[in-house]
Amino acid sequence: MRVPDFTLANMGGVAKLFSLLLLLAVAQAATTNIKNHWNGGFEAETCVPVTQELNGWTIRMIFDQDVWWVEAWVGSPTKISNREYTISSGSHQNAGDQICFNFLGHGQGDIQPIATVTIDGQSGGGNPSSGGSQAGSNPENTGGGGTGGKKNYGEALGKSILFYNAQRSGKLPPNNPIPWRGDSNVGDCVPGGWHDAGDHVKFGLPLSSAATLLSWSIVQFKDGYEKAGQLDQMYDMMKWVYDYFLLAWKSGQQKLYVQVGDGDADHKYWGRPEDMHMSRPCKFVGGNTPGADIAGGTAAAMAAGSIAYRQKDAAYADKLLEGAKSLYNFAKGHRGVFTGGAPFYASSGDADEMCEGAMWLYKATKEQSYLIDAKGYVDLGVAWSLGWDDKKVACQGLLYEITKEDQYKRAVEGYFKNWFPGGDVTYTPCGLAWRIKWGVNRFTANSAFMALLAAEMGIEPTKNRKWAVEQINYFLGDNNHDGGCFSFEIGYGSKFPKNPHHRAASCPDPPAPCTYNQLNAPGFSPHILQGALVGGPDKDDSYTDVRSDYIHNEVALDYNAGFQGALAGIVHLQAVGKMPATNNKCPC
Structure with a gap:
């Protein structure tokens, strides 16, 4: 570099210029x-x-x-x-x-x-950097950071898919996108499927519930996945659980395997799923054992999956549909709830799952017998929420979508009247609809997804879309935690939970041991559980990122299902030019 001549009077400027060049050189190296x-x-x-x-x-x-x-x-x-x-x-x-x-x-x-x-x-x-944290750095980012409230919903959607891939059980495929996960529990009576949460049991009720909502998101918002560049990844992700359902349903034996693993024993183990050597008992519905809650819910997931897969792989869609039909008929003969997994995921009834199963089979086949069944199962009362134990509002919405009868529309409207401000759901100062302390984000995310679905059905579209997007915005940064711009989805933006209640993510790379010591080990979890939505804040917006706090920092299959569906719905709104104007109370 040629430096121009300077007079003695300019030597102070030369020194400044030299210092500037030196700083740039240091920055470049x-x-x-x-x-x-x-x-x-x-x-x-x-x-x-x-x-x-x-x-x-x-x-x-x-x-x-x-x-x-x-x-x-x-x-x-x-x-x-x-x-x-x-x-x-x-x-x-x-x-x-x-x-x-x-x-x-x-x-x-x-x-x-x-x-x-x-x-x-x-x-x-x-x-x-001279310090040990990111404090003082607040770059704008599409994951809820910075000014202007910009969000990259497609990026958040792709990360949620990664979370489900991190939950895979069984022998992993060559294209496994989670490098710190390996083959696990390959000797299960039903291999494959997804681990439930931060533990390693495969529970049929939340598994089928999550799969149904996720399948619904493909059916309704396929263009959202396409726009985000995530459709192939979504199909790959979902086939893992559909394959599991096909293995779990033994139509010739008239048995549905609904749980793999013992909840009590599993919860006493803190370690990698790859290192598990304990007995993993199988529990099933069949014979004299009722379980139409799980059987009906699994039939719903498979029937919805058949619709989602119809254009991609018709032969596979046929296999799912035949399985859904026979499983639904089995469920009709085994009414009642499954109690063999208590106290984990004890259902309050089976009519909502039977209604869901009937409606998805009607949508897949157009056979009137299923619609007649659904009308017999439906409860027109106002649902408390949408989740693994209560699909009431989902069934009401599906019936309205098909019949356009006012009774179903009024039921759905009553649900959101309770959820919107002025109803019986508490709101945090920053505007999160706060239903319950344990895993609050899951119920709100599911309701946001349901609101976007209701809007597509013509039920108060402007109001429902605005509310749904504002709730998702809260998760992605429109809150005041940690100075604001904090994402409750791990890996999204610059500030998010680093210590989820999740065994595999907390374990260092082998051959380092992983024991219960990892539950309270200092520092961040060694692995980033990309895309997982944590349980969420208290009703005052406060939140502590502590691994041992399973109430606020647990992750689970059912936590992400409605959240991911809502993200696909929002990307759809962007694609078709129907994105609502929002007014979050704590914009990032």
Whole structure:
């Protein structure tokens, strides 16, 4: 570089210019700061200065040692080689901002690699952060960070799919997208399926409930998945659970396996699912054992799945539909609730699942007998919520969609009258509809999904869409926790839970041991449970990210189902130009 001549009077300016050039040189050759390391991995942090306005960015990290994969709490990491990674985001950044984040790296041995960090397309790079947290850094991002309330619902949708993939049981496929998960419980009487929550039992009632809502989201908002670039990933994700249902239903034996594993024994184990060696007993419905709640709910999931798969794979859709038909007939002969899994997921009745099963079979076949059955099962009372134990409002909505009869419409309207402000649901200061302390986000997310479905049916579309999007916005950052812009979906944005109540995510890489000590171990969980929606805040918006707090920090299949469906619905609204104007109380 040629430096122009200066007079002695300008020497102060020369010194300043030299200092500026020196700072830029340092920035271009910055290193990360290793905060923690162990056999097989490390935790590091960096802050990258933004020197020009950016509408989306890509950070490039080049390591001096091999790193097998990277997990970052901002953006989407892409592996170029074992020594080069990029992390991209669609968020907007102003000149003078910093993009600060922690990340995990995984490799062989107790490695402490140094990485140079730059932002593609701008001069200047990153310098190591001097502290141990992200406090003071508030870059705008599409996951609820920054000004303007921008949200990337498609990104949130893709991350939710990753959560379900992290819950997989059985022998994992070659395209497994969760590198810290491996084969587990391959000797189960019914292999495959999804682990229920932070534990490893496969419970039929929440499993079928989640699968039904997720299937409904494909049927109703397929274009949302397409727009987000997630349709193939969604089909792949759902086939894992559909295959499990097909194995669990033994039509020739007239048995439906509804639980794999012992809840009490499982909850006494804290470790990797890959390392489980305990007995995993099977429980089934059949013979003299009733269980139409799970059988009817599973028939609903399979029938809805047959519709979702009809255009993609007609032969597979036929297999699901035949299974749903025979299972529904079986359920009619085994009325009553399954009690063999008590006290876990004890159902209050089976009529709602039977109604759901009948309606999805009607939608799949157009056979009037199913519609007649559904009208006999439906309860026109106002539902408390939508969840694994109560599908009342879902059945009411499905019946209204088909019949357009006012009695079903009034029931759905009554549900949202209770849920909207002025009803009997409490609201937090920042506007979250707060139904109950334990896993509050799950009930609100399910109701948001139901509101978007009701809008598609012509039930108060403007009001329902606005409310639903505002609730999802709360989850993705429109709240005041941790200074605001906090996402209750793990891995989304720059601030989110780091310590979910989840065994696998809390375990360090093998061969390091994982025991109950991990439940209260200091520091962040070694793995990011991408896409999981945690239980949620208290009614004053307060929330503590503590691994042992299963009330607020549990994750589960049924927590994410309606949330993911709502995300697909919102992307659909964006695609068709019907996105409502929102007015969140604590905008990010």
